[in-house]
Amino acid sequence: MRFVVRVAVxxxxxxxxxxxxxxQVRLIPFAPGEGLQVLLTLLLVGLIFALVNSIVGTVVKIVAIPLYILTLGLISLVINGFLLWLTAAIxxxxxxxLRTGEFWLTVVAALLIGIINAVLGGILRPRRDERARG
Structure with a gap:
């Protein structure tokens, strides 16, 4: 259930x-109809972005631990931009x-996506005490 929420967010x-x-981040929709095109494209791109974050992101973040320490965590902006760029490449x-433009604008887009994910994820994801009861 958490993964489905993550994809939707x-x-x-x-x-x-x-x-x-x-x-300069844009979506190129496919055939069914304009509203459905955008929705399906966004859900598929969200799914691919969630998978890239879960698989590649975890490995890159573990390998980059020394860079996190040296940069006081600022390297996470570049890593998140890289993961968004990788999603666009896939x-x-x-x-x-997803299509991206210049790398640093992709980093800004990744920062905005991260902020939105943090806010909505905190609101929508079930809390531990609610999961224990349900």
Whole structure:
């Protein structure tokens, strides 16, 4: 259930970031219909972004522990930008998906996605005491 919430929150956060044209992040929808196209594209990109964060992100963050210490955690901005860029590279193999522009704008987009994920994730994810009861 938590992964489904994470995918939905990622999709919403990516949609919010795509509304800001200065960040040069855009979605290329596919066939069914405009509203459904955007929804399906966002959910698929959110799923791929969640998988990239879960698999690749975990490995990169463990390997980069010395850089976290040296930069007092600021390297996380670059790592999150890299993970967003990697998601765009994966979805770039198809006619739909996430497209990014300049790397540093991708880092800013990743920062905004992280903030949105933190806020919405804190609101929507079930808390430990609620999971123990249910």
């Amino acid at each position: 990622n999709a919403f956060a990516i949609w919010i970031v795509t509304l800001l044209p200065a960040l 979805t770039g193999n198809w006619d739909w998906g």
